[in-house]
Amino acid sequence: MAFDADEEILQDFLVEAGEILEKLSEQLVDLEQHPDDSDLLNAIFRGFHTVKGGAGFLQLDALVNCCHSAENVFDILRNHKRKVDSELMDVVLEALDNVNAMFEQVRNHEEMTPAPNSLIAALDALAQPEGSAPEPVVEEPVSDSGEPQDGGDITDDEFEQLLDALHGDSSPGKSSAETSGKAVSDSGDAKATSGDDEITDDEFEKLLDELHGKGQFAGAPAADEARPDQDEKPAASGKPGDDLITDDEFEKLLDELHGQGGSPTVADAKASKQGGAVRPTPQPSAAAGSKGKAEEPKPKPEAKPAQKAAAPARDTAPAADTTVRVDTKRLDDIMNMVGELVLVRNRLQRLGSESEDEHMHKAVSNLDVVTTDLQAAVMQTRMQPIKKVFGRFPRVVRDLARNLKKEVNLVMHGEETDLDKNLVEALSDPLVHLVRNSVDHGIEAPDVREKAGKPRQGTVTLSAEQEGDHILLSIQDDGAGMDPEVLRRKAVEKGVYDQDAADRLTDNECFNLIFAAGFSTKEQISDVSGRGVGMDVVKTKIGQLNGQISIVSELGKGSSIIIKVPLTLAIMPTLMIKLDDQSFALPLVNVVEIFHLDLTKTNVVDGRECIVVRDKVFPLFHIKRWLVNSPAGQKEPDNAHVVIVAMGTRQVGFVVDQLVGQEEVVIKPLGRALQGTPGMAGATITGDGRIALIIDVPSLLQQYS
Structure with a gap:
């Protein structure tokens, strides 16, 4: 493993290959649904090819071999010699998992674990045309782009043989044995003529002419140098007069010289087979060959102009550096x-x-x-697009649906919505659990859906949109929905509520029961769900992000889970309040509404003080009693301000003495003596220079209520 290579080159490879591998997972699942999409097939082929090329340059042989075998499969697919099916995709996705695992080992500077031989053999079998036996063939198949599909490094003898073919030492009528013998005997002549083993500019020009057609990368060819077979060659460049070689043409040239494998570890047997597939054009006639050999010592007039024509490429190259990598x-x-x-x-x-x-x-x-x-x-x-999180879901849904024998289609909206990078990372696990939950609990089996008059294939819709300084995330399914009665019965069985309290729960409160620790509607525990742990963790995580989560469901029609999180956690908009003379900051994301209240008109329900606002009941908490040591004997006021706050799915009222106004604050960690204080998320400095504590609403209620 070449970890002693230039660290900058390695980092460039990790960045580029990492982006490609992220896309490949989504593209492969998309391909299974659109197996005839040729653009998608070509994009996947290029993805594996690019990762293989970078890994080959760094001598990451195990990574090269796995990518090469996968690449061969897609070369067969894009040439319509085999069709995409679920079994083929299972093997390819397993190969991608192995590539990702090796990529992570490279990132962590660990020794790579090569892909299992059985997987490589399965890929090689799929790389054969459908219906043919997976036996080695004498001549390598060539794709429609002119690239051989297998091979290793070209040997010195094969390179000499290629030069002899270019200089006319072999003719189309000769047998391969005669050609090989001629290559060996003439190699000394070629070396004697040039004086060393290096290829000259003239020879490289002729090699380019053989590969891409005469005149593609030099000045206009002289009339006496025109070859009779030139018109039969398709031009590699779309612009015949273009003097600059393109990236694709340079890729093809490297593949022609070194074989598709590109790795020095590929077996010599493959390299020897490659010799028969290097030249994509007919060999020149004997007359043309002798003429070329006679003129070999003389420099070609096109050689210098070709070098001058390539100069502008170096001048314009720095313009591409429009980005910089920052820690x-x-x-x-x-x-x-x-x-x-x-x-x-x-x-x-x-x-x-x-x-x-x-x-x-x-x-x-x-x-x-x-x-x-x-x-x-x-x-x-x-900011990063939330697509970095969404990109993993097509694979998650596809694998889970096959495991559960369900038919599920994933639809995603708003993938380009930007979110703070810390939130992108923090939302990854909760969203994965919610999507898996929708597939497992929400979407019914195909037969059940058919009996209910629904399409056999269920749909899970994942969407993101910005709303002011918040992001709204929605996970929606068209499955069975939630039954409030079942949830009430489960709550009584598990001792969460007694029967009377459960009967008084609204449908929305019943839906929120799924966030209770240990609560699950599954009768049997599986490796996917049933332990009642996941949704509790999701609610806790969203609460830590100062977010809210709510559920809307309709029996027989499906469910929707909506998450609301702030755009960033670095600078927080807050509502500044006062309790006596001390300032506190309430995160604005938790604030629902504010109103003035006559404290003599409250009610008591189940032993708890409550208020009724627009026919909705809210528990009432005097947080001054928790947070401030008021002087003994101080009389409670008859009027106060009430702030309705939400955390997760609950809404309660906080009684405060004074409202200061909205202010953006920067969260500062509490000192060592105060660290871990219940109900406090940190501290900040207010506009008047005083210190204010930032209230952590979920923690505050959990500790005191």
């Missing part, structure tokens, strides 16, 4: 500094509002605009 820690540090700037901005705004100096007001206003723009720009650098 995410550096972005986090910049974001922290912007956060400090926001705090200073808030302080100056408060001081400016107390000043009557007009110039001061203008300066603070300009600072506010610049700080807001800078904050948005830095946040944008941390």
Whole structure:
């Protein structure tokens, strides 16, 4: 394994190959649904080919071999010699899993575990035309792009033989044995003429002419140099007059010279077979060959112009470097500094509002605009499309549906919606569980759906959209939906509620029971679900992200789970409140509504103080009793402000003394003495320079209520 290679080259390979492998998983599942999509077949073929090429350059032989075998399968598929089916996709997806595993080992600088021989053999069998025995053939099959499908490095003798063919030392009428003998005997002549073993510019020009047609990469050919078979060759470039070789043409040239395998570890037997498939054009006639040999010592007039024509490519190359790789820690540090700037901005705004100096007001206003723009720009650098999470779901749904013998179609919307990179990583596991839950619990078996008058194939829809400074994620299925009565019965059986309390639950409250720890409607535990752990973890994780989760379901029609999370966790919009004279910050994402309340008009239900707002009942909590040591004997006020907050699926009312207003804050971790204090997410500095504690609503309720 060539980990001693240039680290920069290795990192470039990891970035490029990582993006390709992410796409391949989604493309392969898409191919199973659209097996005749030739563009998709070619894209997958190019994906494996590109990863193989980069791995071959770094001498990652195990990775090369697995990608090469997979590439051969797709070469057969795109040439319509075999059809895509589920069994073939199972093998290819297993190969992709092995490639991903080896890729991670390369990323971690570990020794690679090669793909099992049985898998390589299965791929090689699928790389044969349908109906043919998987036996080695004498001559390598050539794809419609002119690329041989197998092979290794070309040997010195084979390269000499290729040069002899170019210089006319073999004719089309000679047998392969005579050609081989001629190559050996003439190799000394070629070396004697050139004076060393290196290929000359003239010979390289002729090799290009053989591969791509005369005149493609040099000046206009002289009349006496025109070959009779030139018109029979298809031009490799779409523009006959173009002097620059394209990336695709250079790829093909490397494949012609070194074989499709591209790895020095490929068996010599494959390399010897490659000799018969290197030349895609007919050999030149004897007359043309003798003429070429006689002129060999003389430099070709086209050689110099060809080198000059290639010069502009080097001049324009730097223009492609429009991106730069930056360590995410550096972005986090910049974001922290912007956060400090926001705090200073808030302080100056408060001081400016107390000043009557007009110039001061203008300066603070300009600072506010610049700080807001800078904050948005830095946040944008941390943003990633949620497609990085969505990209794994086609494979998850496909594998789970086959395991459960269900027919499921996954539809995704809003994949380009941007989200803070920390949230993208944090949402990955909860979303995977919710999607698996929809396939397992929501979508019925094909026969059951057919009896209910539904299509045999169920649909799971995954969507994302931005709403203000929040992201809305939705996981929807057209399955059986949830039965509130079943959920009530399960709640009583598991001791979550007694019968009277369960009967008073609304349908929506019944749906939210699935988030209770240990709660499951599955009668039998399987390797997919049934232990009642997953949804509880999902709710906890979403709560840690200051998000909300809600469920809408209709029996027989399906269910929808909606998640609302902030765009970023770095700078948080809050509602500043006061309890006595101490300031606290409530995350604005948790705030539903605010109103003034006469505290003498409350009700008591099940021993808990409640209020009724628009026919909805909310538990009422005086958080000052939890968070502030009020003087003894202080009289409770008759009127107060109530803030309705939501966490997960619950909504409660917090009684507060004073509302200060909305303010953006930067979360600072609590000191060692206060770390882990229940109900506190951190601290911040307010606009008036005081310290305010940031309330963690779920933790606060769990600790005190």
